[in-house]
Amino acid sequence: MSEIVLSKPISRMADNTLISAYLKGNEYAFEVLVNRYQDRLVNYLNRLLHDFDMSADLAQEAFIRVYRNAERYEGRYKFSTWLYRIATNLAIDEMRRRERKGRVFFHNVMNWLHSDGEEYVLPDFRHCPEKDLDQAEKLKRLQKAIDSLPEKYRLAFILKEVQELPYEETSRVLDTSLGTVKSRVHRAKILLREKLMGII
Amino acid sequence: MTCKEVERLLTENISRGQDFQVQQHIRRCSVCKKFYHDLDSMSELSHLLGKMDKAPTGFSSSVHQRLAQQPYLGWLHWRVAPVLCLLILGLTSLLWIREAQFTRKGEILISEEMFQETPFVRVGDGDLQLIDGDAVPNPYVDVILESPSEDEYILRLPSRIKIRTNDLNHEIYLNNTSY
Numbered sequence: 001m002s003e004i005v006l007s008k009p010i011s012r013m014a015d016n017t018l019i020s021a022y023l024k025g026n027e028y029a030f031e032v033l034v035n036r037y038q039d040r041l042v043n044y045l046n047r048l049l050h051d052f053d054m055s056a057d058l059a060q061e062a063f064i065r066v067y068r069n070a071e072r073y074e075g076r077y078k079f080s081t082w083l084y085r086i087a088t089n090l091a092i093d094e095m096r097r098r099e100r101k102g103r104v105f106f107h108n109v110m111n112w113l114h115s116d117g118e119e120y121v122l123p124d125f126r127h128c129p130e131k132d133l134d135q136a137e138k139l140k141r142l143q144k145a146i147d148s149l150p151e152k153y154r155l156a157f158i159l160k161e162v163q164e165l166p167y168e169e170t171s172r173v174l175d176t177s178l179g180t181v182k183s184r185v186h187r188a189k190i191l192l193r194e195k196l197m198g199i200i
Numbered sequence: 201m202t203c204k205e206v207e208r209l210l211t212e213n214i215s216r217g218q219d220f221q222v223q224q225h226i227r228r229c230s231v232c233k234k235f236y237h238d239l240d241s242m243s244e245l246s247h248l249l250g251k252m253d254k255a256p257t258g259f260s261s262s263v264h265q266r267l268a269q270q271p272y273l274g275w276l277h278w279r280v281a282p283v284l285c286l287l288i289l290g291l292t293s294l295l296w297i298r299e300a301q302f303t304r305k306g307e308i309l310i311s312e313e314m315f316q317e318t319p320f321v322r323v324g325d326g327d328l329q330l331i332d333g334d335a336v337p338n339p340y341v342d343v344i345l346e347s348p349s350e351d352e353y354i355l356r357l358p359s360r361i362k363i364r365t366n367d368l369n370h371e372i373y374l375n376n377t378s379y
Contacts, residue, residue: 034263038255046253056256063263064270135245139252142245161246186211193238200241 015079023070030070034063037080040163041087047146047158048091058094062087077172084165084173088155095151138199145195149188156184157192201225206232214243 011032013021021029041062045055065086066073073082146154146162159170160181171181193200201221206229209216216222217236226233 031260034260038259039253040250042255042259043250043253047249052253052256055253056259059255060259060263060266064267067263067267135248138245139249142242142249157246161243162250164247164250182212186208189211189239189242192242193235196242197238200238200245 016075019070019073019075019079030067033066033079037083038063041083044084044158044163045087045091047143047162048154049094050147054094058090059087061090078169080165081169081172084159084163084169085175088159088173141196141199142192145192148195149191153184153188153191156181157188160185161189203229203232207235210236210239214239 010018010021010026010028013029013032015033015036018029018033022033038059041059042052042055045058046052049055049058062083066083073079146157149157155174156170159165159173160167165173167178167181167185170185171178174181201224203225206222206225209219209222210232217226217240222236226236
């Protein structure tokens with residue numbers, strides 16, 4: 001009696017299976033992982049850095065680190081957790097480097113202008129005559145509002161709400177407790193709502 | 201259910217807005233209704249923000265190109281670090297040994313500031329005498345005179361000398377107990 005073995009196509013395999021396949025010498029498995037996560041990772045980094053070329057560059061660097069350190073991946077957490085963690089560390093390094101070099105972005109400028117320690121409050125859009133802002137404008141303003149958040153709230157919000165990672169995964173990426181992440185996301189949403197009152 | 205509880209539930213997960221209890225509260229509370237509406241809109245916008253950028257074309261091949269261009273030296277880092285540590289340790293030991301040898305040749309470091317030390321020799325009107333009675337084995341001793349106000353200078357003295365002075369209260373303090 002002949003046996004029929006059904007196997008999933010490699011492009012549909014789970015991340016952990018792909019990593020195992022790559023560690024056994026299947027280079028194509030790594031390729032599949034890159035294709036699966038490249039957009040999400042570039043988007044995530046660009047939300048934090050606002051420099052598309054730099055974001056693409058750091059996303060590539062994150063994959064290079066995965067490629068070279070795949071044997072260190074323990075499999076206790078999801079592959080995406082590990083990947084986002086590498087990317088987050090690269091982004092934080094880049095943000096620190098920019099701060100040191102004095103390359104400033106919107107929120108840094110605002111922080112300097114309000115260097116008395118008070119949090120910068122975005123202009124009040126409630127009096128804006130265009131009540132019905134188009135979606136692109138709304139997205140732009142949401143991004144600006146996110147940029148004005150303190151880093152710890154910004155990271156938690158982007159991972160949880162923009163990248164749509166579950167709370168547990170967000171807490172692992174940020175290496176902090178579940179309660180802390182929930183509290184940061186809560187605080188971020190309250191602050192964003194205040195900043196975007198009348199727009200959303 | 202209080203407004204605070206509803207706020208907490210909605211910020212944790214917007215889909216909780218569909219819970220029966222939350223819905224009941226929202227129907228009769230305009231503040232929470234507005235809050236729910238705002239968070240729901242923000243959630244939709246955030247979702248769109250997450251889809252805004254795509255990786256540039258050729259992203260994957262660029263990763264492979266970079267992998268080919270940058271030789272992986274990761275394992276070397278783990279080997280270079282201990283070698284460097286050993287080198288530093290070796291150099292430090294060498295300097296310490298040389299210093300010790302130099303000192304043994306007959307050098308006594310004297311500081312005017314070190315009052316907490318036992319006087320090494322007491323300068324009186326007579327021979328230079330060691331306090332503990334040991335004789336200096338070398339034919340001479342190099343005495344380094346240090347003063348905060350003056351440059352350091354060295355006096356090479358015979359190991360047994362006569363000092364003539366009007367002030368019998370001078371004491372010489374040893375600043376190098378390894379001698």
